[in-house]
Amino acid sequence: MSEILGVPVTVLSGQLLLGVINGAFYALLSLGLAVIFGLLKIINFAHGAMYMLGAMATVVLFDNLGVNYWVALFVAPIMVGALGVLIEYFLLRRIGGQDHIYSLLLTFGVALMIQGILTNIYGVSGLRYSMPDVFKGGMNLGFMFLPYYRAWVIVMALLVCFGTWFMIEKTKLGSYLRAGTEDAQLMQGFGINVPLLISLTYGFGVMLAAFAGVLAAPIYSVTPVMGSHILIVVFAVVVIGGMGSISGAIITGILMGIIEGLTKTFYPQASSAVIFLVMVIVLLIRPSGLFGKEA
Amino acid sequence: MSQAAPKEYEQLRVSGLHAFYGESHILHGIDLVVNRGELVTLLGRNGAGRSTTLKAIMNMVGRRTGSIMINGEETMACAPHHIARLGVGYCPEHRGIFSELNVQENLTLPPVVRSGGMGLDEIYSMFPNLYERRFSQGTKLSGGEQQMLAMARILRTGANMLLLDEITEGLAPVIVEKLGEVLLKLKEKGLTIVLVEQNFHFAAPLADRHYVMEHGQIAEEISADELEAKQSLLNDYLGV
Numbered sequence: 257m258s259e260i261l262g263v264p265v266t267v268l269s270g271q272l273l274l275g276v277i278n279g280a281f282y283a284l285l286s287l288g289l290a291v292i293f294g295l296l297k298i299i300n301f302a303h304g305a306m307y308m309l310g311a312m313a314t315v316v317l318f319d320n321l322g323v324n325y326w327v328a329l330f331v332a333p334i335m336v337g338a339l340g341v342l343i344e345y346f347l348l349r350r351i352g353g354q355d356h357i358y359s360l361l362l363t364f365g366v367a368l369m370i371q372g373i374l375t376n377i378y379g380v381s382g383l384r385y386s387m388p389d390v391f392k393g394g395m396n397l398g399f400m401f402l403p404y405y406r407a408w409v410i411v412m413a414l415l416v417c418f419g420t421w422f423m424i425e426k427t428k429l430g431s432y433l434r435a436g437t438e439d440a441q442l443m444q445g446f447g448i449n450v451p452l453l454i455s456l457t458y459g460f461g462v463m464l465a466a467f468a469g470v471l472a473a474p475i476y477s478v479t480p481v482m483g484s485h486i487l488i489v490v491f492a493v494v495v496i497g498g499m500g501s502i503s504g505a506i507i508t509g510i511l512m513g514i515i516e517g518l519t520k521t522f523y524p525q526a527s528s529a530v531i532f533l534v535m536v537i538v539l540l541i542r543p544s545g546l547f548g549k550e551a
Numbered sequence: 552m553s554q555a556a557p558k559e560y561e562q563l564r565v566s567g568l569h570a571f572y573g574e575s576h577i578l579h580g581i582d583l584v585v586n587r588g589e590l591v592t593l594l595g596r597n598g599a600g601r602s603t604t605l606k607a608i609m610n611m612v613g614r615r616t617g618s619i620m621i622n623g624e625e626t627m628a629c630a631p632h633h634i635a636r637l638g639v640g641y642c643p644e645h646r647g648i649f650s651e652l653n654v655q656e657n658l659t660l661p662p663v664v665r666s667g668g669m670g671l672d673e674i675y676s677m678f679p680n681l682y683e684r685r686f687s688q689g690t691k692l693s694g695g696e697q698q699m700l701a702m703a704r705i706l707r708t709g710a711n712m713l714l715l716d717e718i719t720e721g722l723a724p725v726i727v728e729k730l731g732e733v734l735l736k737l738k739e740k741g742l743t744i745v746l747v748e749q750n751f752h753f754a755a756p757l758a759d760r761h762y763v764m765e766h767g768q769i770a771e772e773i774s775a776d777e778l779e780a781k782q783s784l785l786n787d788y789l790g791v
Contacts, residue, residue, distance in 0.1 A: 428659075431652055431656045431660060432660070434649070434651035434652060435649040435652055435660055437651060438649050438650065438651055439647060439649070441611055441631070442641075442647045444630070444631040444632045444635075445611060445632075445634075445635055445643075446635055446641075446660065446661035446662070446704075446705075446708070447632050447636045447662050447708070448632055448660075448661070450631075450632065451630070
């Protein structure tokens with residue numbers, strides 16, 4: 257059996273695959289955070305809760321209404337996105353002119369409330385969700401076994417990331433988002449309905465989180481606290497990549513997933529700390545992040 | 552019985568306008584009127600409140616009281632994007648070129664607010680440099696080109712009242728001359744222009760009237776034909 261640095265290739269590639277999967281979730285989540293931060297200049301502490309809501313909605317819709325995975329893939333993000341628009345319109349907008357600490361605390365409070373309510377109803381032991389039959393099994397690539405659903409997650413996450421990047425960098429609507437990142441007030445002075453754009457941007461950002469949640473439902477334990485666990489890591493990813501860079505958020509997310517996977521293979525004890533270690537190093541050497549603009 | 556000549560169309564009427572940035576009271580009761588097709592300047596020293604007046608018209612300052620009528624419509628309760636859609640084009644002092652956008656994206660960013668704006672072809676023939684550099688990052692242009700871009704950007708929208716803040720600031724004389732030609736062309740087209748200007752020699756031959764501002768108030772109104780007679784008074788105000 258072939259080995260790399262004393263580790264069998266099958267083990268290494270298996271961990272790498274897990275790393276890429278985790279990285280795909282990091283990328284989707286940090287992408288949403290970056291989109292929201294760009295225009296709203298707020299750090300959305302409710303992002304993990306929106307991811308969790310996407311996953312919970314998938315399970316609850318199936319259990320109660322028999323809504324299948326394919327429908328949930330669209331419906332859950334739209335429901336959560338609509339909730340995001342309401343949160344922006346009724347809560348965040350009221351404190352728009354205040355110090356950023358207020359919006360940070362507000363989104364944190366919203367996250368705790370959502371998490372608390374769902375914990376009260378469903379507990380934290382985790383809900384079961386079985387993946388659609390078409391994803392059962394996998395294929396043997398020779399050096400490793402690739403479960404179909406994992407492949408699906410990677411492809412979908414990359415597609416959505418690329419689509420979002422394309423929309424922001426290459427379209428008219430995206431030029432509003434990029435310009436708004438620089439000077440939203442002037443853009444409004446040109447006749448662009450910036451308040452509406454802000455609502456929709458927040459809705460879209462949390463929609464990405466909910467989409468990640470739906471993807472996660474069949475493979476991760478679905479509980480009301482799943483969001484707060486992943487959010488801490490995602491914030492580290494965002495710090496490493498640098499706030500506000502769309503492609504930076506995507507690349508860093510996947511990269512950090514891979515680094516985590518590699519660490520799990522070679523030095524498992526450090527696997528949950530390695531991303532934070534990278535964060536510390538990046539903060540010391542390049543405080544604006546790998547892809548951030550120099551202040 | 553002959554009818555009286557039609558009253559001139561008031562495109563902008565500002566009355567009793569006060570504006571505040573936080574605790575500081577910047578504008579102390581501004582009254583001014585700009586008729587359609589007029590080019591009116593706001594003169595004064597730095598800090599007299601000229602830029603703030605333009606920003607206040609756009610609803611881009613903190614708190615305001617008083618009245619601002621555009622085309623006879625009260626706009627104090629309007630959001631900035633509604634004001635733009637009344638046909639107002641604002642060119643800020645810092646030019647506001649977006650570094651995240653290329654020249655063409657900058658140019659096409661503001662939505663068309665009225666029909667009758669200039670097409671891209673017309674704009675590029677007026678500003679050939681912008682065409683050559685249309686795929687460059689907006690802020691990579693020279694100061695003069697950026698100013699042309701900032702002007703061109705609001706001409707495309709069809710705005711018929713332009714609020715221009717210090718458009719000649721820091722530019723080479725040859726560019727200033729070019730901007731003067733552009734303003735004359737716009738005047739011929741019948742656009743209404745409110746020009747905040749430090750460079751009096753640039754503004755004097757173009758303008759129909761001048762408002763001189765001091766300490767957040769209108770200190771003097773001077774029409775173009777009174778200019779010679781009031782030159783020394785004006786010099787006092789401007790400190791030249």
